[in-house]
Amino acid sequence: xxxxxxxxxxxxVSEIEHRRMPVNQLLPxxxxxxxxxxxxxxxxxxxxxxxxxLPEGLEDDDRRVRILRAVELxxxxxxxxxxxxxxxxxxxxxxxxxxxxxxxxxxxGQTFEGRDINLKHAEKLMALYTKxxxxxxxxxxKGQQKVTVEYVNVESGGQAIVGNxxxxxxxxxxxxxxxxxVTQVPTEPLPDIEPAKKKKVRRGQSDx
Numbered sequence: 001x002x003x004x005x006x007x008x009x010x011x012x013v014s015e016i017e018h019r020r021m022p023v024n025q026l027l028p029x030x031x032x033x034x035x036x037x038x039x040x041x042x043x044x045x046x047x048x049x050x051x052x053x054l055p056e057g058l059e060d061d062d063r064r065v066r067i068l069r070a071v072e073l074x075x076x077x078x079x080x081x082x083x084x085x086x087x088x089x090x091x092x093x094x095x096x097x098x099x100x101x102x103x104x105x106x107x108x109g110q111t112f113e114g115r116d117i118n119l120k121h122a123e124k125l126m127a128l129y130t131k132x133x134x135x136x137x138x139x140x141x142k143g144q145q146k147v148t149v150e151y152v153n154v155e156s157g158g159q160a161i162v163g164n165x166x167x168x169x170x171x172x173x174x175x176x177x178x179x180x181x182v183t184q185v186p187t188e189p190l191p192d193i194e195p196a197k198k199k200k201v202r203r204g205q206s207d208x
Contacts, residue, residue, distance in 0.1 A: 048089060084136065
């Protein structure tokens with residue numbers, strides 16, 4: 001019996017479609033790529049090493065110290081997921097690059113142009129690091145929170161404060177910044193009005 005290639009192909013495609021995983025998932029990479037786990041961890045270390053400025057002729061001890069320092073900075077950020085891991089590595093690279101620009105700007109005999117351009121690069125890198133840190137805090141839910149007051153109920157003689165209230169832990173006092181005070185102004189009570197008395201009417205008479 002001769003097999004129909006078209007039917008076999010359709011059966012194979014149908015089987016693949018049936019077993020296909022969702023588009024947002026992949027099969028375990030170890031199924032296709034065989035590599036020891038130690039090699040993967042070494043690659044993570046190399047990613048940090050490649051971000052560092054390691055001049056030629058640097059002694060091995062100094063080289064290892066710089067790498068270990070970068071790893072220490074990375075671990076101190078305590079990344080919790082993939083996004084934080086990538087951001088933490090970028091922050092280490094930004095920090096070390098900024099320090100290198102500052103170091104070059106302070107080299108003796110540096111020209112004015114050379115010092116100026118290194119300081120400008122350092123300024124940009126430090127501003128970038130600040131944005132990266134804010135992004136990390138926002139990702140962790142530590143960003144600035146906004147509170148909207150829709151209704152304030154103030155009793156007679158009371159006072160309400162609308163704005164940002166900061167507490168000074170050292171003195172246990174509250175500081176108000178950029179705030180607007182809303183004071184309840186007491187109003188005079190309305191005079192009591194006695195109800196009109198009903199006039200008695202005798203029988204046989206009508207009201208005028």
